[in-house]
Amino acid sequence: MIPFRNDHVGSFLRPADLSQAREQYKSGNITYEELRVVEDQEIIRIIEKQKENGVFAVTDGEFRRSWWHFDFLGGLDGVELYEEIDGPQFHNMQTRKGGIRVVGKVDFSSHPFVKDFEFLKKHAGDAVAKQTIPSPNMLLYRLENDANIYTDREQFLQDTIAAYQKAIQAFYDGGCRYLQLDDTAWADLFSEAGHDKLRAKGLEPAEELKTMQRMINESLSHKPADLVVTMHICRGNYKSNYFSTGGYDYASEVIFGGLNVDGLFLEFDDERSGGFEPLKYVNRKDLKIVLGLLTSKTGELEDKEHIKARIAEAATYVPLEQLCLSPQCGFSSTEEGNILTEEQQWRKLRYVKEIAEEVWN
Numbered sequence: 001m002i003p004f005r006n007d008h009v010g011s012f013l014r015p016a017d018l019s020q021a022r023e024q025y026k027s028g029n030i031t032y033e034e035l036r037v038v039e040d041q042e043i044i045r046i047i048e049k050q051k052e053n054g055v056f057a058v059t060d061g062e063f064r065r066s067w068w069h070f071d072f073l074g075g076l077d078g079v080e081l082y083e084e085i086d087g088p089q090f091h092n093m094q095t096r097k098g099g100i101r102v103v104g105k106v107d108f109s110s111h112p113f114v115k116d117f118e119f120l121k122k123h124a125g126d127a128v129a130k131q132t133i134p135s136p137n138m139l140l141y142r143l144e145n146d147a148n149i150y151t152d153r154e155q156f157l158q159d160t161i162a163a164y165q166k167a168i169q170a171f172y173d174g175g176c177r178y179l180q181l182d183d184t185a186w187a188d189l190f191s192e193a194g195h196d197k198l199r200a201k202g203l204e205p206a207e208e209l210k211t212m213q214r215m216i217n218e219s220l221s222h223k224p225a226d227l228v229v230t231m232h233i234c235r236g237n238y239k240s241n242y243f244s245t246g247g248y249d250y251a252s253e254v255i256f257g258g259l260n261v262d263g264l265f266l267e268f269d270d271e272r273s274g275g276f277e278p279l280k281y282v283n284r285k286d287l288k289i290v291l292g293l294l295t296s297k298t299g300e301l302e303d304k305e306h307i308k309a310r311i312a313e314a315a316t317y318v319p320l321e322q323l324c325l326s327p328q329c330g331f332s333s334t335e336e337g338n339i340l341t342e343e344q345q346w347r348k349l350r351y352v353k354e355i356a357e358e359v360w361n
Contacts, residue, residue: 006356010132011330012061054353057130069134078104108166135183164219190246230263247274256281263288279317292328299344
């Protein structure tokens with residue numbers, strides 16, 4: 001059953017030869033085709049490593065990406081990547097330069113990620129092939145918009161929704177049955193600092209909550225019945241650092257009771273994420289809640305009994321059979337990766353599986 005009792009968010013630490021090949025390609029020392037050969041080899045390896053370590057839904061590790069979100073968004077019609085802008089500001093850390101901007105009508109005609117998924121599925125074997133993409137909210141809240149392109153925000157919303165409907169169908173046609181929308185935009189609603197940031201842009205938090213809900217639900221309004229769509233919500237992941245803080249409380253009724261997704265991957269690994277009380281708004285028996293109780297930011301293993309106690313606490317709000325377990329985020333949301341070793345990464349996933357088997361079996 002998707003999502004699985006022990007699942008994961010999607011990204012993995014980049015191996016040294018892949019990082020080296022990417023640098024060689026950027027500097028013009030190898031061709032795109034040569035880079036692609038290295039990517040293919042490492043993706044086949046990472047698929048097998050996931051299966052060896054008890055993972056049921058495999059990803060390509062996001063090995064063809066530099067950023068978890070910008071690479072996909074920059075491949076949409078009317079959107080481009082550019083480096084002449086500071087990257088997102090994290091807690092005590094500035095990310096490297098890079099961002100996206102609108103240069104024309106937003107649409108979806110084709111995308112290299114679809115071909116990339118077909119490669120993943122071809123090599124996944126008996127495992128479920130899982131595709132991760134940024135949610136439509138990430139285009140809305142993480143771009144530099146040229147007002148000359150979209151003077152009417154409503155038109156921009158409609159075009160983005162239509163583009164995502166086409167993208168979702170394209171992945172489905174490519175064989176995808178497990179799609180995950182990654183979304184850090186919700187975190188802007190989780191604290192007063194986030195509300196202030198929205199207001200500085202002339203946006204009212206209460207209205208943006210409705211807009212974020214609409215972007216998800218309308219993008220999924222035509223999804224095929226046998227496509228499982230989950231959403232991952234977190235507060236940033238860059239070199240083991242974070243972007244924002246705050247519990248789910250302000251947006252809890254919408255997130256847990258108003259989104260037409262099949263499952264939610266939720267960050268709950270430390271006090272920045274608040275408590276489980278917002279889960280009381282879960283109002284569907286078919287909504288899976290994947291508790292991100294183990295951090296992907298360090299290699300240290302959490303106390304098993306503490307994790308089990310937290311699962312039991314969450315089960316006072318949502319029935320245990322609706323709960324699952326995962327790390328709170330990916331291990332390498334950008335190609336720089338978090339500060340842990342590859343073996344610590346696998347040990348963490350084996351630990352998730354071990355705890356899940358003890359809790360649910």
